[in-house]
């Protein structure tokens with residue numbers, strides 16, 4: 001059996017290593033832009049100004065780190081859950097090469113200022129075509145392998161994988177419809193309010209189907225694998241899955257509260273946004289009760305705490321998110337630094353935490369060895385946790401302060417603070433955020449070292465996984 | 466039976482797609498087919514080629530990661546930025562550029578707020594205008610000429626009207642000219658509400674804080690932060706006129722404290738008359754930003770400059 005998997009395991013490994021590489025690039029740029037926000041002399045025109053680097057940061061991490069990990073880990077999970085190697089092993093290898101070429105070109109084009117100016121859909125149209133091809137290659141292999149599976153029942157993770165493949169295809173194609181002008185420039189096909197509605201339908205569901213469903217697929221697979229405890233409730237998984245994928249698509253307009261978008265679309269979105277708490281917490285509860293069968297796993301199995309902390313941040317994220325959608329809250333925190341606080345609790349605390357734990361599980365398996373050092377993994381855990389908390393908490397405080405200063409008035413009704421007075425109050429928090437970022441980065445370096453040493457001492461050829 | 470779906474991947478994918486499409490159709494596709502998603506204000510003019518190139522620069526430089534372009538219908542927001550945004554203002558915006566973060570102020574109503582010279586100076590060096598600004602410098606855009614061929618292709622792609630003269634006029638323009646032209650057209654389809662009249666506030670038109678040393682000190686601080694960029698650090702003039710000479714709105718001779726108060730509070734537009742003097746425009750209004758005390762403090766400070 002081992003031999004059949006070896007080629008595919010190399011592909012999985014290739015994706016994981018690429019994902020870590022792009023993660024480092026994205027995180028270093030994250031530190032850079034966090035410094036630019038309090039030290040504008042760190043802008044180096046034209047290629048390295050804040051407006052260009054920020055897009056490299058978000059794309060590098062969402063697509064380089066995020067999708068890279070998702071591709072590799074999905075291939076791994078699908079092979080195990082279907083009890084067979086990939087249907088098209090060579091195709092998966094081309095997928096890996098194309099993926100890296102696409103991310104490299106994406107980074108270069110964003111440095112060069114080619115930007116469609118749609119958040120999370122910044123890439124210009126020739127690259128969009130490349131992404132679509134990549135996705136088709138991926139979908140063919142995933143579906144092919146699942147159809148030819150050797151295990152009749154499809155486990156929960158496969159549901160989330162299928163939903164991800166389908167939803168991202170629809171979302172990406174629709175929002176990237178554009179009118180090309182030259183090879184490096186195009187205009188959104190949609191205009192004004194309509195363009196806003198399409199973009200945030202996409203934008204919110206990019207969060208839903210890149211930062212949520214794939215990570216849940218990992219969570220549902222690796223939590224029982226690491227702890228040896230089966231998922232607490234199958235029925236709860238069914239209910240949370242269908243209600244999650246149904247409700248997500250209605251909620252994009254919570255990014256457009258108080259804009260000129262028709263009120264009824266905003267209100268409908270807010271209602272569904274509130275509802276989203278339920279399916280999200282379905283998975284949180286399922287996770288807690290699973291480990292609840294034996295809490296000593298938190299001590300005895302070093303990965304358990306990664307997954308439990310990850311799902312905890314997911315739980316907090318999915319209470320905070322719906323709250324942000326309410327008009328009364330949006331008034332105060334929309335457009336402020338509160339939102340990056342929300343974003344990074346999700347991306348650092350949930351996405352990166354869960355993906356890193358999944359990688360800790362996979363790498364020793366495909367290299368037929370043990371993790372190099374559980375102690376270093378624990379150090380990694382505490383550093384990224386502390387770094388992320390500093391990041392989020394500072395941004396929440398300064399975000400609320402900013403929102404309050406913008407609304408404050410004098411007794412005679414005039415505004416109490418000029419924009420600059422409000423801005424200046426952010427500086428200490430922005431500086432602390434950079435410190436949080438550095439701590440997080442150090443944690444990630446421990447992770448990378450640990451993975452590197454594990455790979456070095458392992459031997460893929462002897463693997464039976 | 467219903468359990469079968471978990472054994473049939475194709476069926477599962479189809480059902481997922483349908484479930485995903487319901488919300489998509491209800492909140493995105495159907496609205497798109499209705500006129501409420503395609504409104505256009507009567508006063509809204511299509512972008513000229515130069516303005517469109519400026520908009521392209523805005524997109525490539527990622528200005529939208531720091532600036533929003535939509536004023537929410539909230540009281541303090543309207544006071545700070547101007548009339549709240551209307552759906553019909555964005556008909557030519559491919560894509561919309563409302564943004565999601567206000568590291569810098571909203572720009573939906575920036576058009577006409579400052580003279581061109583202010584923008585050139587500010588893009589060149591934002592920190593010279595506001596020492597604590599974190600906006601990057603953009604003076605380097607001067608080195609990049611506008612490409613008339615690409616500009617023509619762009620307006621054509623969007624189906625915007627243009628003349629050959631518009632394209633010819635692009636010769637010799639650079640990308641900084643273009644972004645300034647774009648700034649000046651933002652939000653002007655909605656008429657500016659005149660700033661609240663300060664007639665009642667002024668009372669007997671004498672400054673209650675006249676000569677008050679601590680008010681003058683406070684006024685200087687406000688002046689340095691908000692006015693020096695245009696009127697010079699010592700009030701000797703620059704983008705705005707000198708405040709130390711005895712010329713007020715282009716006419717020699719003294720004016721009342723109330724005159725100075727009115728100019729600061731209401732700002733000026735071309736042709737506006739204050740105490741028999743005619744403005745040329747370019748002075749922004751500050752009544753929603755500063756309370757009476759602050760405006761009188763600055764008035765006292767300006768008087769103190771003259772007495773030197």
Ligand code: HEM
Pocket residue numbers: 027028030031032033034037054057058061062065066119337339340343344347348351352433434436437438440441530565566568
């Ligand atoms: C060292 C770690 C990191 C630092 C210092 C950092 C810093 C930043 C900064 C300064 C911003 C801009 C915020 C603003 O415009 O006000 C940002 C935005 C963003 N970052 Fe990070 N980041 C880090 C890690 C990550 C990771 C690991 C991810 C994803 C996996 C991520 C995803 C994002 C996203 C999606 C945004 C856009 C947020 C929005 O539009 O509100 N970041 N980051």
Ligand code: HEM
Pocket residue numbers: 119207211212254255273276277280314317318319320321322324325330333334335339342343345346347350351565
């Ligand atoms: C039920 C779940 C969630 C809901 C209802 C929700 C809701 C929201 C809302 C309303 C905003 C807009 C805030 C504003 O601009 O005023 C937002 C922003 C954001 N959220 Fe969430 N959130 C949820 C979960 C998550 C998760 C799990 C992540 C994972 C990383 C995430 C990532 C983001 C990002 C990246 C943005 C910034 C978008 C941008 O402006 O560029 N969210 N969320």
